[in-house]
Structure formats: C-alpha cells, structure tokens
Amino acid sequence: MSKLFSRKALAVLALAFPTVALADTTVTMSPNTKLNLDTGKIVTGAADIGWDGANITPLREAGVFDLTTITQEGGSSYYNSLTQTELVAFASIISVSPITPAANDVIAASSNGGNFAKILVQSISGGSITLEFVTYTGSPTGSAPPGGATITSVVNNYSYIPPGFPNSGISPGTIFLIFGSGMSATPPVVALASSASPGIPKTLEGASLSVSVGGTTVTPAMYYATPGQIAAVLPSGTPTGSATITVTYNNATSNAFSFQVVPYALGLNTYFGSGTGLVLATDNGTGAVITYTNSAKPGETIVLYGSGLGADTADSDTVFSSSPHAVNTPLQIYIGGIAGKILYSGSSGYPGYDQIDVTIPDNVALSCYVGLVGVTGTGSSTTVSNFGSLAISASGGACDDSVFGISGTTVSSLSGQANVSFGDLFVGQLIQPKSTTDNTPQTTNIASGIFEKVTGAYFTSSSTSAFSTGSCFVSEVISISGTLPTVVGLDAGSINLAGPGGSYPLMSFSKGFYDAELPSGAITSSGGAFTFTGSGGADVGSFKTTINLPNPLLAWTNQSAGATVNRAQGVQVNWTGGAPGSYVIIEGNAFDLNSGASGNFTCVANQSALTFTVPGYVTSTLPAASGTLGVENVSNYNTFSGANLDFGLAFGLSGTTINTNYQ
Numbered sequence: 021m022s023k024l025f026s027r028k029a030l031a032v033l034a035l036a037f038p039t040v041a042l043a044d045t046t047v048t049m050s051p052n053t054k055l056n057l058d059t060g061k062i063v064t065g066a067a068d069i070g071w072d073g074a075n076i077t078p079l080r081e082a083g084v085f086d087l088t089t090i091t092q093e094g095g096s097s098y099y100n101s102l103t104q105t106e107l108v109a110f111a112s113i114i115s116v117s118p119i120t121p122a123a124n125d126v127i128a129a130s131s132n133g134g135n136f137a138k139i140l141v142q143s144i145s146g147g148s149i150t151l152e153f154v155t156y157t158g159s160p161t162g163s164a165p166p167g168g169a170t171i172t173s174v175v176n177n178y179s180y181i182p183p184g185f186p187n188s189g190i191s192p193g194t195i196f197l198i199f200g201s202g203m204s205a206t207p208p209v210v211a212l213a214s215s216a217s218p219g220i221p222k223t224l225e226g227a228s229l230s231v232s233v234g235g236t237t238v239t240p241a242m243y244y245a246t247p248g249q250i251a252a253v254l255p256s257g258t259p260t261g262s263a264t265i266t267v268t269y270n271n272a273t274s275n276a277f278s279f280q281v282v283p284y285a286l287g288l289n290t291y292f293g294s295g296t297g298l299v300l301a302t303d304n305g306t307g308a309v310i311t312y313t314n315s316a317k318p319g320e321t322i323v324l325y326g327s328g329l330g331a332d333t334a335d336s337d338t339v340f341s342s343s344p345h346a347v348n349t350p351l352q353i354y355i356g357g358i359a360g361k362i363l364y365s366g367s368s369g370y371p372g373y374d375q376i377d378v379t380i381p382d383n384v385a386l387s388c389y390v391g392l393v394g395v396t397g398t399g400s401s402t403t404v405s406n407f408g409s410l411a412i413s414a415s416g417g418a419c420d421d422s423v424f425g426i427s428g429t430t431v432s433s434l435s436g437q438a439n440v441s442f443g444d445l446f447v448g449q450l451i452q453p454k455s456t457t458d459n460t461p462q463t464t465n466i467a468s469g470i471f472e473k474v475t476g477a478y479f480t481s482s483s484t485s486a487f488s489t490g491s492c493f494v495s496e497v498i499s500i501s502g503t504l505p506t507v508v509g510l511d512a513g514s515i516n517l518a519g520p521g522g523s524y525p526l527m528s529f530s531k532g533f534y535d536a537e538l539p540s541g542a543i544t545s546s547g548g549a550f551t552f553t554g555s556g557g558a559d560v561g562s563f564k565t566t567i568n569l570p571n572p573l574l575a576w577t578n579q580s581a582g583a584t585v586n587r588a589q590g591v592q593v594n595w596t597g598g599a600p601g602s603y604v605i606i607e608g609n610a611f612d613l614n615s616g617a618s619g620n621f622t623c624v625a626n627q628s629a630l631t632f633t634v635p636g637y638v639t640s641t642l643p644a645a646s647g648t649l650g651v652e653n654v655s656n657y658n659t660f661s662g663a664n665l666d667f668g669l670a671f672g673l674s675g676t677t678i679n680t681n682y683q
Contacts, residue, residue, distance in 0.1 A: 083114035099140040104156040168272030179287030179406035180295035184617035189282035192331040195372035219338030253372035256331035284396035299408035312428030357490035388419040391491025448673035469534035471510040492623040513557030520548035561663025567672040570599035574653035598653035610647035650677035
C-alpha cells in the first residue's frame with residue numbers, strides 16, 4: 021500500500037468559507053526587493069516574499085508553490101479562474117522553500133497575515149519580475165442578534181445536500197458546515213486552524229459546539245469559525261440517529277438545530293467547491309490535478325477527496341496522522357455509469373478528510389463531462405454522494421466532448437474569462453401531459469433562442485449539467501438561495517427559422533430571449549432540416565446554422581413502465597427512431613410539497629442502444645413524491661459563431677414526458 025500513500029503529502033484539504041478579494045494588483049520587483057501580499061506594496065520591512073533576480077523566497081511564516089508544475093496550466097486564463105477555495109485546496113503543498121518561476125506560471129502563496137494569494141508571473145526580464153496577484157481575506161457575515169447565535173442549516177462540507185433528501189445527513193468523522201448568524205467573534209482573517217499537535221480546537225473565536233444524539237453528547241472540533249459559518253468535524257464516536265446541535269458564544273447558546281447522523285454520507289470535493297461540476301482529483305502517480313486540459317485516462321488510478329466515509333476510530337478527529345488508516349465502509353465509485361476498482365478508501369491524514377484511490381474503467385466514455393458519483397453502505401444504510409464530473413481522454417491532455425462538440429481547451433479558456441457571451445438555439449417537438457392531474461398528451465412544436473452574458477466560472481459549472489453517454493447527474497435543492505450570477509441579455513437582432521413546412525420568425529419578449537410556438541404541421545414525424553438565421557443586433561453579430569431532425573422522430577415505447585417508479589430499483593426506458601449517432605436524454609424530477617425538496621436527474625445514452633436503465637442509485641436520491649419522467653432525442657449539436665459571441669450551441673430535440681409517481 022506504500023504506493024497508494026505516496027501522494028498523501030498532496031492531499032487537498034478544501035473548506036468552504038465566505039471570502040472577499042483584496043484588489044488585483046500588478047507590481048514589478050527588482051532584484052533583492054520584498055513584497056507584502058496583504059498590502060500589495062514593495063517594502064523594506066515586514067514582507068511575505070522576496071525576489072533575488074532568479075528565485076521567489078517566502079519570508080518568515082509565508083509560503084509559496086508553483087501550481088503550474090503540477091496542474092500543467094498557466095497564463096491569465098488559469099489565473100483568472102482560480103478561486104480562494106481552490107487556493108486553500110492547495111494549502112498542504114504550499115512550502116517555505118524558494119521556487120524558480122517562469123513567465124506565465126501561476127503561484128499559490130500564503131501570507132504572514134494568514135491569507136491566501138494567487139500570483140501570475142507576467143514577465144521576467146533583466147533580473148526584474150512583474151507579478152499580478154490577488155490576496156483573499158475572510159468576510160464573515162452575521163452579527164450577533166439580540167437573541168444570540170442562530171443556526172439555520174447543517175450540511176456536508178463538500179456535497180451541500182440539504183436535509184429532506186434520502187441521501188442527506190452527516191456521518192461520524194465528517195467535516196460539516198454550520199450556517200447561521202452571531203455564532204462567533206469576527207476573526208481578523210478566516211484561516212484554517214492547524215491540525216498539527218495539539219490539533220484543531222474545540223473552542224475557536226469564542227465559539228463552542230455541542231451535538232446530542234439520544235443520551236450521548238459530543239463536542240466537535242473546528243477548522244474555522246465566523247459569525248455566519250463554522251466548519252467542524254463530527255467525532256467518530258458519535259452514535260447514529262436524530263441529533264441536535266447548538267453553538268455557544270458570548271455566554272449564550274443558540275437554537276437547537278436538528279439533523280440526522282447516518283452511518284455513511286459521502287461528499288465529494290469538487291474543483292469549484294460547489295458540490296457540482298468537475299470533481300477534485302489528482303493522478304496517483306504524479307499528483308497532477310485533473311482538469312479540462314489535463315484529463316484523466318482510462319485505466320489510470322486517480323485520487324478523489326471528500327468527507328463522509330463514516331467513523332474512523334483508528335485516526336484522530338483533531339490531529340493530523342502521518343500514517344492514516346483505511347475504513348471498512350462498503351463503497352462503489354461509478355465513473356460514466358461503470359464501477360471503478362477501489363484500491364484505498366479512508367483517511368487522508370487530515371481530521372475528517374477522506375481519500376479514495378480508484379482506477380478508471382478501461383471502457384469508460386471519453387468526454388469532458390464523464391459523470392462520477394460515490395455510493396456508500398448497503399441495504400437500508402445505502403447513501404449516494406453528490407454527483408460530479410471528470411474529464412477523460414484517451415491519452416490525457418485536453419479532453420474532447422463528443423456530445424457538445426467542445427474541447428477542454430475551449431472550456432478552460434471560457435471559464436477563465438471574466439464574462440462569457442453565449443447563445444443557445446433550439447427547435448423541437450415535445451409531447452407532454454395536459455396537466456399534473458390530466459395525462460392527456462399534448463404536442464407542442466417550439467423554437468427558442470437565448471443570448472446571455474454570464475461570468476466565466478458560472479458558464480463552466482452550468483454546462484456540466486449534461487454528461488457523456490452512460491452518465492447521470494442529480495440536482496437537489498430545497499429552495500434557491502445564495503448569490504446568483506448576474507445574467508445580462510444580449511441583443512441578437514431578429515431571428516428567423518426556416519423548415520420543411522415554412523418560415524417562422526422568433527419573437528423577443530425581453531432582451532436576449534426569443535421564442536416561437538410553431539404550427540402543428542411545422543414538425544412531423546419525418547423530421548427535416550431547420551435553419552436559424554440571425555440578422556445580428558447591438559450585441560451579437562449575424563449568424564446562420566442548420567439543425568437536422570431525424571426521420572423518424574424518437575418514440576418512447578414503454579411509457580407505462582414509467583408511470584410508477586420504485587426509487588430503489590431505478591427504471592428502464594425503451595425507444596425506437598431518433599437520429600443515428602445521436603443521444604437520448606432521460607430526465608426525471610420529483611417535488612415534495614411538504615418539505616419543499618425538489619430533485620431532478622438527467623442521464624445520457626446512445627440512441628443506437630434503444631434502451632437505458634436509470635440506476636437505482638440515481639432515482640433513490642429523489643424524494644418520495646409525484647413528478648415527471650421524460651425521454652428525449654437530441655438530434656445533433658452544432659456550434660455557431662457571430663461577432664462578439666464567445667460560444668454558440670444549436671440543437672434539435674424530440675421527446676415525450678409523462679406524469680410519474682416516485683415511490
């Protein structure tokens with residue numbers, strides 16, 4: 021097992037916490053000068069890094085690490101996309117040793133003030149170095165209200181699955197998040213408590229925690245504490261069952277917040293720290309981070325990170341272990357719907373932080389968005405993790421997504437931009453029930469266009485809701501909360517659709533949003549060619565692209581099997597027709613009126629298979645409630661371009677949706 025533990029030094033401990041960024045600053049350092057990362061100034065006194073004309077040397081307690089040496093990424097795109105969550109993820113490899121950088125290298129650094137910084141080497145010339153950098157500091161939220169501390173939510177630090185879903189809950193030995201207000205003093209900076217001896221503390225920033233399950237009370241230790249957010253480790257000795265947690269701060273105790281302690285509830289660490297999108301994975305041999313431009317390969321052993329494999333009584337809940345232990349948790353990791361071979365699962369050494377070494381199946385699909393999910397336990401203890409994705413290509417390097425026709429280089433480039441202007445065009449025929457209580461099928465022919473500008477990071481994370489063939493994705497929410505991205509509609513002028521039955525203008529009811537309900541004869545079972553033509557407007561130039569709907573359109577042949585779905589068993593769907601070489605998307609959702617829990621899943625299959633079984637580990641995540649199930653054929657994806665448009669995607673679709681009862 022020594023080989024499997026060889027990457028422990030690169031274990032990536034990422035904790036989600038609120039942040040703000042100090043100003044993006046550019047400085048030029050002459051040989052033998054020093055820089056204070058917290059103030060952004062070249063100084064003669066207390067500083068964080070020094071430059072001698074060839075090397076960057078961390079000073080006092082500061083540290084640096086050249087990320088380009090392990091991620092194989094550099095330049096402004098990678099620098100712009102790098103978040104504080106990701107910087108903290110690299111905390112364990114930030115070193116006090118000097119580095120010898122090159123132009124376009126991206127460097128992670130920690131300051132003497134306890135902050136993290138990202139640094140881009142813009143140039144090195146004549147012994148001088150020009151650096152662009154951003155230093156992040158905490159922005160705790162929530163002051164103590166008159167009634168004292170208040171807890172509003174408890175979730176896994178990595179999955180973010182809210183209470184009310186079958187796969188929610190916190191297992192013993194897990195890093196979990198507590199959200200609320202007035203829960204601690206406001207720290208100068210949000211910094212991780214050290215797990216070096218004596219370990220992470222049970223009192224931090226004046227706050228302490230108490231968890232009661234039945235007649236047992238435990239005191240979790242904390243990685244950090246702010247008024248609005250606390251990260252802690254649930255002790256491995258905590259019994260399972262219904263639990264309550266309180267926060268005591270300033271001699272006042274919060275409300276008792278209820279949650280479930282379950283044997284296992286894995287949360288997988290994701291690249292953007294959101295519980296979705298690209299999972300955080302490293303190559304077991306080199307330690308390089310898997311990205312869209314440094315993909316994993318079939319047969320390669322990768323290392324996944326997260327928390328929630330269950331109680332680890334062999335290792336400490338507070339102190340780092342240099343010789344961590346495996347746990348006996350039943351575990352499967354499905355990559356593109358295929359079980360990978362697990363070589364190790366257990367502690368990474370950091371309290372509550374788990375590591376999973378798994379070999380990617382040889383016959384996995386090659387894509388930028390291969391679905392990845394973990395299933396822990398057996399029988400009634402079975403719990404499904406959050407769903408993420410993994411970039412996989414035949415020989416590593418940049419991935420190439422056959423479904424979307426987009427490369428990893430493009431994805432990485434767009435995500436690194438401050439904003440992305442994109443367009444979606446769609447034409448299709450949908451057969452849906454008349455209402456939730458009336459199953460009479462109604463056929464609608466529709467065309468639409470959406471032209472928007474969003475942040476680059478949101479564009480990347482939102483595009484991962486569709487996956488490679490064989491993959492599934494699940495989204496679980498109680499309600500929409502948090503900060504939503506700023507979306508700006510783009511004027512693309514007038515848009516017209518020409519098909520076998522005629523020509524149809526799309527109407528714009530608000531800037532950037534176009535729609536047309538087509539007449540009944542516009543789309544027939546024989547399909548045909550449909551051409552979008554855009555005149556161009558104030559924000560987007562002219563464009564033209566053609567979508568081909570197949571002959572015949574897809575027909576779902578076993579609709580009755582989907583009327584009632586046993587969530588533990590999954591559901592099989594069969595079809596005929598559809599476009600050869602295209603994809604079939606199976607979508608389902610359920611909404612619990614009592615709890616407000618809303619879950620939906622999406623699976624992707626090859627059209628030529630004519631059948632697909634949605635696994636039970638997918639449907640089991642939905643609440644037991646009524647909802648819908650749909651089978652759709654995406655005939656083809658075309659990319660298109662227009663002036664000032666970063667990315668354009670057009671597709672055709674035909675499908676059927678029915679009302680479903682998930683039991």
